[in-house]
Amino acid sequence: MKVFRRLAFTFFILLLVSCKKDENKNQDSEIRDRYFNLEKIGWKSRSYTQVVDDIGFTAIEVPVQYFLLKSQGIENLHHIDSLYEENKTERVIEFTFQHDEEKDLLDQEFTGLNYTDAVKYMSFGLDKDFYVVTSKRDTIRCSGANYERSYKVAPLQKVLLFFSGIDPNDKIQLIYDDHLFRKGTLKFKFKDPFTPLAL
Template sequence: MVSKKIIIISVFFILLFSCKKETKPKNIEDDSSIRQQLYRLENVGWKSKIHSEAIEGINFSATEVPVQYYLLKDQGNQDLFLIDSLYQENKTERIVEFVFTQEEEEDLLKEKFTSLSYEDGVKYLSFSIDKDFYVVTSKNDTIPCSGVNYERNFKIAPFQKIMLFFSGIDPEEEIQLIYNDKLFRKGTIKFQFKDTYTEILL
């Protein structure tokens, strides 16, 4: 009787471990595939090349940043299936990092650059500048900016940075960013994003 129980228990454990062995490689393979796609984002950053235009002492720089980069920064890398799922839901979003720099490293929100008070310059970057940007896709669709996040540096860094958000763009589409500069009155500036993402240091 005892030997029968031992045999039954042994068979049960063999079946249990064999089932685990069958499912484990599949999960590892899926996780590895996602991890491989996100490896560069997590370790060195993965952005498009910086596109810059210098006009009358002011440098305007635009860099496209993939959605996955911010998902990893926000969610961490503990659940890569969640990161991939969130990316699939948001893959038609585009994020562009836009930086204004004065060649002598002066604060560009001074009245002599904007013709506005410092406070009004901050308000413009925070609430109104989104209307000055739009994207044209390779299919000639015009996409307005859907939002801006102004990263205030409180006069510590010699630049002003905003994050631009655009929605409803096929991830395979090439884009051109158009900026109608009303803050510094430098006219219309175009930034063509033709190249694929390139590793750069953050």
């Protein structure tokens, strides 16, 4: 009788382990499908552009998953999934400035500053000009900005803006109080959060 119980218990444990492996395989497949869908749409939401006096201001929301996969790789998607769960209230917006005739916007004719001071402002002061208003009417200040220097090679200036504490289901509106080019206040309304594809 004891042998039968041991055999039944061993069989039961093997059955549980087998089911757990199938469950992990299904979860892994589901996560891969979600990331594939994000990649298929180009990793970015729609591009919102406003042109004021020959300068194009473009805002694009980039999902957090893109940066996690870029830094961590695709080997351990469960790890990426858990990192996303910890950071899902973060928002990243790619913001670009470009002149219609591809002139360097950091020249004094556009900013009123010498070139070095304009670069310093882009690097260290630009984050104070941005904030987000959520669909719940909360105002979230930019928590950081990363200016990607082009060294006069590319015809545009790009900055990544970081915002924290935003519900992933919230629709947001980016507000830019332009102190560098003195073009006033620009508003960019993001209509579609990434929730349907989020992990």
